Amino acid sequence: MSGDAPDSSYATVHLFERDARGGWRRVFEPWPARNGQRGWTEHHTASDRSTPVGVFGLSDAGGLLPDPGSKLPYDQSPVYDEDGVGFLGQSLRGAFDHVVAINYNRQPGSPPRDLVRPLGAERGGGIFIHMDHGGPTQACVALPRKEMTELLKWLDPGMKPVIAMGDVESVAR
Template identity: 30%
Template sequence: MRKILAAGLAIGALVLGLGVVRALSADAAVVPPYHPSRLRDIGDSRQVVVVTGNGRTSSYATLRTYQKNSNGSWSQKFAGMPARNGYAGWEWASRRVQNTGTTPMGTFRITTAFGLKANPGTRVKYIHADSDDYWVGDNRDPKTYNLFQSKASGTRTWRKGESERLAAYPTQYEYAAVINFNRPLGSTISWDTAHGQYVTSQPKNVKLGSAIFLHINGAGSTAGCVSLRRADLIAVLKWLDPAMTPRIVMAPLADIGRA
C-alpha cells in the first residue's frame, strides 16, 4: 500500500511539475504588445524605438529599442529605459493641438538629430546648433513651420517669440533626435535666399504643433517631447542607423498596438 501511495505521489508530482513547466513556457511565449512583431505601421524599418506611456494622462514612460535580425526575428538592443513625456499625457497625432503639453501618439521616422555640442557619434544627419539657431513654431508662417532655422536673419518671415531658441535649453538640447511628427519631407525643404531661412513647399498643419524631439531629461515632464537620461539618449543616438530606416512608435501601453 505504501509503495502504491508513494508511486501515486511521485506521478502526481511529475504531472504537477510538467504543468508548471508548460505554464512557464506558455508565459515565456507571450509576446508583449509593444514588440515590433505586433506593431502595425513600422513598414521596412529594421530599427524600432518603442515608447510606452503609463497611461493617457501620465507623463511617465518606458523606451525600448529593437533591431531586426537577418532571419526576420527581432532582438532588443538595450534594456528598457525610463522616460518622460508631455505634462498633459498623450493625444493621437491627428488630433493633437499645439501648446497643449501632449505627446503625439503614432509612428514616425527618425532621420535627423541635432545638438548644442558636436556629434556624439550618431550616423543620422546631425546638425550642430549654435546660440542663434531656432526651431520655428510660428503658426502664422506655414512655410517655415516646424523647421530648423540656422540663423534668425533680420529678413525672416517667422517670429522669434513663437519659436524655440535651442540654446535656451542647454541641458535638454545638448543632444536630440528629431521625431518626424507633422514634418515636411526632406526633399521639399529649400533655402530662401531673399529672407535667409529654410522653407518648405509642402506646409504642414500649423495647429498640430512642432518641435517634437527625443532629448535629454530636464527637471521633469516635457511639453510634448520624450526625454531620457543623458547616457541613455547618447546610446540610442549612436545606435541609430539611417540604412535601417529607424522609426519611433509612441503611445500609452494600452494603445501601442494601434499607434
C-alpha cells in the same frame, strides 16, 4: 515607447532591431523616459502639452553640443541653447544638447530646428527626443543623458528607424 497611462508623463523606451530572419531582437534594457505634461493624444495640436501617439520616422539629429558619433545627419547650432524653466521650475539648460527629430509634422531630411510644418502650424511640431531635464515635456520625449548618447550612436538611417509611441493601450493596437 510606452507611456504608463494616457494622462501620464512617465514612459519607458524599448529598443528593438530586426534580426536576419525578420523577427525583432531587444537591443538594450528598457530606459526610463518622460513625455508631455498632459500625457498622450491621438490628435496633437500646438501647445496642448500632450505627446502625439503614432509611428514616426527618425531621420535627423542635432543639438547645441558637437555630434557624439551619430549616423544620422547632425545639425550643431547655438539655436538649441535653452535657458528657460520647465513646468516644475526645473532648468531646461542642456535639454537640447542633443536631439533626434521625431518626424511628426516636419519635413524629413531637414535640420530638427526647421520650422516647416506640412500639416500646418496649428498641429504643432518640433517634437524631439532630447535630454531629460527632470520633468514633463511640452510634447517631446526626454531621455537621460547616457541613454540619449547611446541612442544617437545606435540609430542608423540605413535601417529606416521609427519610433512607435503612445500610452500602453495605444501602442498595443
